[in-house]
Amino acid sequence: xxxxxxxxxxxxxxxxxxxxxxxxxxxxxxxxxxxxxxxxxxxxxxxxxxxxxxxxxxxxxxxxxxxxxxxxxxxxxxxxxxxxxxxxxxxxxxxxxxxxxxxxxxxxxxxxxxxxxxxxxxxxxxxxxxxxxxxxxxxxxxxxxxxxxxxxxxxxxxxxxxxxxxxxxxxxxxxxxxxxxxxxxxxxxxxxxxxxxxxxxxxxxxxxxxxxxxxxxxxxxxxxxxxxxxxxxxxxxxxxxxxxxxx
Numbered sequence: 026x027x028x029x030x031x032x033x034x035x036x037x038x039x040x041x042x043x044x045x046x047x048x049x050x051x052x053x054x055x056x057x058x059x060x061x062x063x064x065x066x067x068x069x070x071x072x073x074x075x076x077x078x079x080x081x082x083x084x085x086x087x088x089x090x091x092x093x094x095x096x097x098x099x100x101x102x103x104x105x106x107x108x109x110x111x112x113x114x115x116x117x118x119x120x121x122x123x124x125x126x127x128x129x130x131x132x133x134x135x136x137x138x139x140x141x142x143x144x145x146x147x148x149x150x151x152x153x154x155x156x157x158x159x160x161x162x163x164x165x166x167x168x169x170x171x172x173x174x175x176x177x178x179x180x181x182x183x184x185x186x187x188x189x190x191x192x193x194x195x196x197x198x199x200x201x202x203x204x205x206x207x208x209x210x211x212x213x214x215x216x217x218x219x220x221x222x223x224x225x226x227x228x229x230x231x232x233x234x235x236x237x238x239x240x241x242x243x244x245x246x247x248x249x250x251x252x253x254x255x256x257x258x259x260x261x262x263x264x265x266x267x268x269x270x271x272x
Contacts, residue, residue: 027248027253029051029055031055032055032057032250033105036051036058041067043161045071052075052078054247061085081094085134085138092141096145108146109250110161113135114135115214123175136183139183139186143158143160147190147194154198155199158194158200158202159202159246159249162187162205163180163206164268165181166183167261168269187203204245205261206237207231210236245262
């Protein structure tokens, strides 16, 4: 039920961090993986670490570039069976001083990209009558913390866009779900990992008592990409050590 042999997965923002870990997990389950990002050099280096991996460089915030890249790739006879919308960014500042340009970048990177890539890939999936779309949310899909209100807004939107995708596309045979990671040791969280005060707070706040390891997200992704999740749609799967379950 969890075997992904013969399926192809496109993972956005996958040259490092969570995206790369998810690509490794899907490949280990048998999928052919296609890594995406804007930096071709970083993509090539990442692909060299996963046997058989391919790369597809495009800017996930550019609607026309996304559509062109996805359509051209599909035209080569390589259907995208699984899409993981992982591209994302963070910016921290008090809300009263939050830069407007940073807010716009967050909107484009964290939520508009999910729409752009999701739509481009779904059009081909709909024609085939099957497909798996997995969007990467956050504990901030449900919770807020000081200094990241715009990020929280984008991740809340990812959760609702996931529900909207399922509502529109389940009838065509697509499964559209989200994974909401808790606090993981990634480049995006490097400043927090390096902060002893924050790490101590996190360990007390999280029932599991520690940071997550990116490899611990792989099982959730494999599940949602597999036949085991054939009747799971519009769901947000929190992988967070229990942080959203406790006060």
